[in-house]
Structures are given as structure tokens and as C-alpha cells.
Amino acid sequence: MRLINTTTLQLEEYFDRKIPPYAILSHRWEEEEVTFQDMIAEGAANSFKITGCCQRAREDGLKYAWIDTCCIDKSSSAELSEAINSMFKWYKNAEVCYAYLSDVLINGFDSTSLSSMFRRSRWFTRGWTLQELLAPHTIIFFDITWTEIGTKLQLRPLIEQITGITHLLNFNRASIAQKMSWAAERVTTRVEDQAYCLMGLFGVNMPPLYGEGDNAFRRLQLEILEVSDDESIFAWKEDLLWDTAGRMQSNLTLLQR
Template sequence: MRLLQVESGKIEEFLSDDDIPSYAILSHTWGGEEVTLADWEDMEEGKLRRMQGYAKIRYCRDQAMEDGLKWVWVDTCCIDKRSSAELSEAINSMFRWYRNATVCYAYLSDVSGSDDIKQSMSKSRWFTRGWTLQELLAPSLVTFYSMEWQSLGTKSELLQLLSSITLIEEEFLLSKDLQHASIAKRMSWASRRDTSKIEDRAYCLLGIFDINMPLIYGEGKKAFRRLQKEILEATPDDHTLFAW
């Protein structure tokens, strides 16, 4: 796991879970110009600052520093996506990384702090993306921020609103063991969400179902069939998958 040091801006790799320090983690939706690991390591800082995806990393670092944390994890620049092996390991570990974070900052880039919060949050793109489902469920503490990085409230403070938007029961939003939810129920949570790549419709659910499997980009819809097979093998007594 790579982490970004908030003060120096250096990215360090931790090979053992026992060595990983306390960290904040960012949840967001991808835009057109994200800062990759290669950009962070090789590009001049002046050019980095002009990239569209830089601001939310800066916000995340500043907030972590204010919260007394020295490290942050941001998927855009903390995973070397040039390595298929590293990408596979990261996606299979991501639910655990979000669960183990001290705090998750959920950045809603299409919500303004001056808007009516209930109305604008309910229309936010963040709630339509496949990857953000586990980013909502896994961490015990999630704080939502507007496009200006104004705090909109925590997961517990916004519980009723989040439940009405996502149709997820409050007990599961409050980190109740997801294994207590049937397969069909967990599938229903993801049904209104989408991903840019068809394979990610399966891969973004690995942590939700506590499944590990290799990634094969290019396999298309076969990815979801592989996921279903793995789920059936892991939970043979839950037949609700067939009703989905």
C-alpha cells in the first residue's frame, strides 16, 4: 500500500499491514484530468497544480493535517496502474483499506455548500458510481465535503438522508457486518450504480461480498459471471442470488 505524506508530499510504500500508519482516505468520482502516480513522481509541481485533479488531493492533505493525520491515500496517485499485478492487488484490498482508514473524506464535486444539501446531495454523481458503494459502507467514519471543501456532515449525522438516497438500511450504513445482508439485498444496493468499464461492475463488488479473484480486463460480462460463481461457492446456503 502506498501512502502520501501530507507535509512533504512524498509517496511511500508499506509492504506489511503491520507497518501501515494511521491514514485518511479519499472517496471521489473521477474527472477528465486526474493526477497519476507517474504524474506525481515525474511532473514539475507547477504543472501538477494546474491539473484538474490536483485540488482535491490538496484539500485531502490539508484536512488530514488539520485532523492530526500524517498520511493520506488517494487512488489516483497511490496506485501504479501501469502494473496490472499492483492494480489487481489494490482492487482486491480496497475494501479493507477503506475499512481500516481513520477517516474517509467523501468529496462531492458537483455539490456546492450554498445549495440545499438534501436536494443537491440526492442528485450527486457520487451516489451513482459503482466504486463509491464500498467507500460508503466500509469506513466507520465518513465526512462529506462540497466542491469548495466545506463539511456537509458525517455519515452518522446524515444517516436518514443517505439511507433514502441509497436505499440501504441504516444499520448497514453504520458498519453492521455486511454478511448479515442477503446476496440479493447487496446486489440491489449496486443495481442503480454504474462503472466506466463493464468489468468493474463485478470488480467493485469484491469487498462487498468478501471475495478475492484475479482481474481480467477485456473479459467483459464474463467478470460478473465469475463473481457470481465465487459468491455461490463462498455462501452455498444463500440462494437469493438466483432471485436477482
Template sequence: MRLLHTQTLTLYEFPPNAIPPYAILSHTWGEGDEEVKLQDLGARGVERKAGYAKIKGCCRQAQEDGLAYAWVDTCCIDKTSSAELSEAINSMFRWYANAKVCYTYLVDVPSSGVDQNGLVNFMSSRWFTRGWTLQELIAPANVVFYTREWTKLGTKRELTGPISAATGIHEDILLGRNLMEVSIANRMSWASRRVTTRPEDIAYCLLGIFGINMPLLYGEDQKAFIRLQEEIIKVSDDHSIFAWKSVPLTSDDFRGLLALSPHMFKDIGSILPYRDGGHSKPFAMSNKGLQIELPLLRVESIGGGDYLGILNCRSADEESPLAIELRSIPGDEGRYARSRPRILATPPLWKVTKAVRTAIRVDNRKPPGRFLAPGKVPPWSIVFRTLPAEETLRLVDFYPHDSWNKKHRTFVFPPLFDSAFVPNRFGLLFEALSGARFAVLGGRYYSNGADKWVNILQDPYDFTKIIREHERTITNRATMIWKDGESRVEMVAQLEDMVVGYDMMTVVDVKISH
């Protein structure tokens, strides 16, 4: 470890078993080239750099506290060496934890703005928004906050309440509770409002928070956070790592079980892992994704998933476990995806008891074509083989939105049990050049076989509401004739069943002729 002598500002290296007592600095980096790097120390004109003043201030305060050495990240790491930078980042949480004192320098909090309680501007400091300062707050037992002019504001212990309010970190954590007793989701939530200059650093700055070591690969972008979660899974069976919500909350994409950033753990509340006496099944990453055994609860008309996957964790104010929506992927046995990831469900306990423990596989690849397996259309699909040309009739709306695959012109519906009596309804809304609108409505019933129906309506008032009104007449063919200027236009919609491989599906042809 390289330390700065507080009197001479000379750097010394110490082996791990002979590190002297030292102070450590926590701060926010300035813009441009104003920070003092290792190569700058001793160079002519270094005193004119803005970052030099805080190094001097740190060393001066350390001398007053009887410490001969200090550590400052700007100048105690040779950042031109990727190996040294990687070692430092993987060791940093421990370095902060082992320091005799951590000086937190708030450059945007002036002494002139401090009231008798010393809190004006404190909670709004930029320091509370940075990713790296999270571990610098939690790791050291003794943290002292200073203003821009090095006026003491107070210690972490003295300011526990305001710090907890500003960060969302519970006071007992700030006072030294073991981090490993806190759920993964809650630890992730502490970083959910923090930012880093480089996207990879939002993962690297959390290594110590989770007790993880891993190599740094700058340039991997979001993959760094995925790698962090994969490393966490190797040492923890805490299901709360899956208890996140997509951002934005309106997203209905299909996802894997791993979050793309800590921001997805924002506003999830306090989450507690169930203590099950070691009865939970192990889960692990493989070359085909996450292999996990979850209790699955079959659901109907959920708007996105076929099942609720019951997690082994709960909200602090609920007795029922949290659950995520899952959908099985046709054509890829055993593979599932998370659907409607903006939702964390809390099913009642009586329903949870009906869940069936099932081994599933989930990875973070996007399911191909809205669950269309490559080279194959899954069963229960309604495929539009023929549609009018866009320059003749423009498709302006469709129903249901969460089942439509634009690329393959297909409605993909969830699998149905043999005993189910569930109509798969669909609707396409077209608009002609004249402004006239036409809805092609249809569907299939599954009850001791399959009954199909189709209809065409002109100028529907709300085609998503009138589908039920027109499904009673079972017919495979519908015709609509109208006048378009001097031309007579005929529109025909026809349904037929087709077997592809071993799977039955419905094929629709929509044609117009003048």
C-alpha cells in the same frame, strides 16, 4: 501499501504490519487526463491538473485532523503494473475499512447551494451513481462529506436517512451491521443503479461487498460478473443469488440461473434467506454448469416453463418462498433452463408442500434452437417440413409465440404425462401478394393415443382466437382453393406422424399449386 505524506506530498511504502493511521479519499474521477497519476507527482506543471486540487484539499483536511498520511486512488497505485492494480482492487475494501476517516469529496455540490440543513444537491450528486463509491460508502465507519469548496456537509451517521433514501441501503447497514447478514440479492440491488466506465468494473467493484478475491481480466466484459457469482457460490449457499429478473422486463428468453449484471436485481424488494438449520443441500459449479437440488413443482400452461423451482429465500413481506420458472431441455437429460426470467413467482405454501426435490443442472449457455437438441428434433414437436416460398405466401404471424422455433420451423411443446388430455394447438398466418390472408390451423390431442387435425381458413378475423372453434373435426388433410387474378390456386395442408430415433412427432406439409 503506498501512502501520501500530507505535508510534503511524497509517497512512502509501508509493509502490512506497519501501516500508520491514514485518511482516505472517495471521489468521482474527472474527464480526460485531469487526474494526477503516480508518475505525475513531483513533475513540472502537475499543479495545473484539475485533480491536483482535491489531493491538496484531502491532505490539508488530514493535517487538520492530525493525520500525517493519506491514500488517494489516483496517485497511490501504479496503474501501469497489472499485478499492483489487481492487488489494490482486491484489497481496496479493507483499505477503506481500516482508514481513520474517509473524506467524500462531492465535486458537483457547491457550497453556495447548501441550505441550513446542508442537503441541497447532496442526494443528486454523481457520486451516488458510480460503482466504486458503493464500497467507499459502506466499508469505512467514519465517512465525512464535503462540498466542492471543502465545506463540511456532515458525517455518514448524521446523514444516514438521506443516504439510505438515495442508495436503497438500509440504515443499519450504514451504521455498521455485518454485511454477511444481508442476502446476496439485496447486496446486488445496491449496485443495480450504479455504473462504471469499464464493463468489468461493475463486478470488480463488488469484491469487498461479498468478501471475494479473484484475478482481474480486463477484456472479459460480462464474464467478469458471471465469475463473481461463481466465486460467491463457492462460499455461500444463499439462494437469493438466483432471485433476479431479466432486463428488459418484457424479455421471454431462456437463461441460466446466473444474472448478467447487477441491474437484474433492480426493484426486487427486500429478500431474506430462509434459516433452515443447515438442512439445505450444497450446490456448486461444474464443467457442465450449476449442479443444484431444488424442490420442483409441476405446472401447466405457464407460458414458458414446465416447473417452478422453489428457492430457499423469500420476500420480506411474504411467508411463501420465491420461485423461478424452469423448463427441462429435451435431448439433454437433467439439463434445465430458466424460462420467462422476467418473473419471480410466489406460490402459496400449500402448493410448495407438493414440490419434489430434484437434482438438476443449469448453465448459462443459451439452449440450442429453442430446446432443439443438436441433430435431433425433440418429441412432442410439430415440424413444418414444407412451407410455401416467401415470394408466394409470406408468413406474418404464428401461435403460440413462445413455442415457435423459426430456424427449425418447429413448434416445440412441453412433455406430457401419459394421463394428460392436453391439445397442442398451433397456427400459422400467411399473406399473399394480393393481400389475401390464410391461416393454417392444427394440433394434436394426447389421450390414449394421438388425434391430429388441420384446417385452412381464408381471411381469419383472429386466428389465435378461432383455433378452438375448428379443432373438433379430426382430419389429417385440408384443402383451400381460391382465385388469384386469372389463376386458380390450391393450398393443401397435411399432417403425418413420424418416428425419429425413439421419438414420435408430427410433420406438416403446406403446399400451393396453380
């Protein structure tokens, strides 16, 4: 696992039991993100997102942080596959997760306005952020200026309203059909990621095969059936399709309620 030293902003690599305590970032990918190659060549001193994450981690007494955009060498298919299959575990094992909402600004807004801005954040619409919401024990939400909004526990009623997730703190008690419903309206850039982003939520692993399209979801269902006897999985059609935005079409939802 490759981590950012929050003081030097340099990448360091650790393995298995030697992984030190770390903070982890949850965010939406935007047009200009610092990649692994950028970190090696130029560093991250000019990235407000990375430096803000590292500063808060230092304040919380953490020497290391993990950020997906720059800690994974995506030019390596083997490393990318390992990261996708490990991501849920990495978020679960983090000391704290910082959810950075770049489309929310709380300064100058009253609580009603904050609730509205928080509710409309696109962070709640992304496929990958579902596991990033559920896996970590502690999540702290921040606005675009790195001003703290609140924790998952403090904001629980509002988050449950936004997401429809009634098992926010004990998602393992939910049925397969319920978990699928949480993801149904979320979007991913790649069609395949609609399945890959759910692997950790269901406790399964499979190699990502970008280019397989809709077959990724069928493979996911088969993997789930290998580890679970929860028949609610059959409440979902096997031939799920996605629209051009990577979102499951609205008519392809639960067959039973």
C-alpha cells in the same frame, strides 16, 4: 501500500503491519486527475483535490493519506490487481474516509437546497463508491470547496433515502440479493468493474481480467457461492448484461422480491 505524506505531498510505501494511520479519499474520477506518473514527475501541488484532502488529514492529526488516482501505478497489471482486491480492506482500515462531492456546493444554500444538491450528487451513482460508503467506519462528506457537509452518521436518514440501503451501518447483515440490489443502478466506466467493485462487499477475491466483459459477473457469482450458502444469490439472473454506460439493464433485476 503507497501513501501520500500529507506534509511533503511525496509518495511513501509501506507494507502490512508497518502501515501507519491514514485518511482515505472517496471521489468520482473526472477528466483531469493526477496519476502516479504525474506525482513522480510533477507532484500534486496544483491539485485542489489532493491538497485539500492532505490539508484536512493534517488537521485531523494524520500524517498520511491514500488516493486511488495517484497512489496506484496502473501501468503495472500486478499492482492494479492487488489494489482492486485490497481496496475494500484499505477503506475499512482507514482512520477516516473523506467523501469529496465535486458537484455539490453548500455555501449560500439553505438546508432544503443542500438536501437537493446532496441527493443529486453523481457520487451516489457510481459503482466503486458503494464499497467506499459501506466499508469505512467514519466518513465525512465535503462539497467542492472542501467545506464539511456532515458525517455518514449525521446524514444517515438522507443517505438511506438516496441509496435505498437500510443496512448502512451493518451491511453484513444484509442478504446477497439485497447487496446486489444496492449496486443494480450504479454505473462503472468498464463493464467488468461492475463485478470487480463488489468483491470486497461479498468478501471474495479474484484476478481482474479486463476484456472478459459480462463473464466478470458470472465469475463473481461463482466466487460468492464458494464462501456463502445464502440462496438469495439465485434471485439474480446469471446472464446479466449492461448498457453502454456500464449500468445493468433495468429488466435485469431481482427475479423475486
